[in-house]
Amino acid sequence: MPARINAALESSEALRPFFENTAESTLWIGFSGGVDSTVLLHGLRHIRRAVAVHIDHGLVAEASSWVLHCSAVAVEMGVTFEHRSVKVAAAGSREGAARTARHAVWRSLVKPGDVLVLGHHADDQAETRVWQLLTGREPGGMPAERPLGSGRLVRPLLGIRRREILDYAERHGLRWIEDPSNADLAIDRNRIRHQVMPRLEARHPGAVERLAAARRSPAERLAPLPVCDADERNVEAWLLAGGLPVSANAVAEIRRQSDAAPDRNPRVRIAPGIEAWRYVGAWHRVRERDRPTPGGTLVAGKALELATGALTWRSVLRGLPADLALSVRFRGGGERLRPDGRNVTKTVKALFQEAHVPPWQRPAWPLLYAEDRLVAVPGLAVAAEAVVNGGLEPRWSPSA
Structure with missing residues (x-):
């Protein structure tokens, strides 16, 4: 599972120049100190132009100790650390106001060519889509990449499950902050996470994967993977680039079927509702559909x-x-x-x-x-x- 996280990071087109040390701009890593951003920081710690940025919203008594914790973790990983303090508006939703203040800081930091990377994962994506549906919004979820000021905002872990993040953190002995507000059921997103999603998953196994992998915009659809490039690393990177949680069995089967006779069109189920088809020398990601009923x-x-x-x-x-x-x-x-x-x-x-x-x-x-x-x-x-x-x-x- 840790290899999947590394593959997701290294397969990101936006991050590739930083991994190859060809970028002249800055890679900003949103670092709250929670497990998601700690794993993200660890995966990107060797990038020369990386800067971890922590934002103190001033909303909890532990805020100053969190700044110290994040600074210490960044130093341990050899990553430059910066922090900013913001004042959150008292009126309206506290969570919404904090988000607005956070994004304002990020826009001020990001210069032309810079990239801000965030640690949102597949469970976050599924929860976001449910929240959007329940509040009457278009359930488009969070984009894997979008403009941010003069630069780009990138979420490379949208194909990774929360349990994989925790497994990575435990395997590497990482330290992280547990924000007590994440357990507050008065907050809509927390109620969705702790009460709605477990029931959905119990009633409809695979619901999280299906919600996280729902149709993306045309710009985010996955390009075919040439059969000649279908080694283990490339297959994982290709699937993860589409925001899909993928099993080792599916990756192995795609590699095996890559050697099938050229006139065959094998297919492999890679996630609930999603298949990979081999066709004309390449693998294509395809959404499963029920066979139409004749008539009309x-x-x-x-x-x-x-x-x-x-x-x-x-x-x-x-x-x-x-x-x-x-x-x-x-x-x-x-x-x-x-x-x-x-x-x-x-x-x-x-x-x-x-x-x-x-x-x-x-x-x-x-x-x-x-x-x-x-x-x-x-x-x-x-x-x-x-x-x-x-x-x-x-x-x-x-x-x-």
Whole structure:
């Protein structure tokens, strides 16, 4: 487990220049003294341009002793230490005011090219999404990276579970602060952590992983991993870069399946609701989806939104007649049609292969039937027998 934390840090694109000692800017490490930030500091302690920064909010009697503790720990690890004191506004939420004051300090510290790194992990991400849902916010969670003033804020441990953080700290004999306010159930986030999340996990095993790994923005989606690069370290780094807690068994299976015959497309379940597929010489991270239920009718020209994508239409020289009654089905195997403009009948499987449609998208790709005749595979082919001049062509856009 400690290796996973190191891999998560070293695989971060934002941190790579600091590990390679090519950065001329500063790596600021948010250091509260708690176990999460202590593990983060330990993992980054060898970076030459690292500075641990502790913010004293002045909210607890122990604040001055926490500054001394953090300073001593940073010195032990050979990391430059700084601390700042802030005044937290008395009105409104104390937690919100403290957060605002903290971010103001960080923005003042971070110069162009600098990076601030924080120790939030997968459990924090899951709790944040639940809190956002309960308070009517968009449940986007915390971004792995975002702009901060003139620099960047990075959270490289979003794929690491809290238990892994504790295991790392204990294995390395680290010392940390236990903030008594973390047990205060009057604070919403604490109540979610101590009461809601354990019940969710007990009722729905894997809930934390699924919440933490929920869909990210397009900029944060995971690029494919070339099979030729799929050694143990790279596989772990690739999965962790996507914010996923991953088992050693999954990593080992991806490595084993990397040696499968080139014409095979093996898949490996890497977390609840997430699979890795090998396709065209690379591994792809894919969200599992239930197989669609056949059924549903429409007329040509009518758009259709499904959980797996969107069906739209465009006017073409030769296409399906407007208002043609259609039914939507999905692959069962052996379906075929003769595409307009071609002299041979093609199976749907062959059309998918020709168009390089990834195998995980194929089960949910709609097939359009007029009565019992397959007349279109949207975006790929329209049956010659069904076309008319000045018709409509169906298009299919799979969801991410």
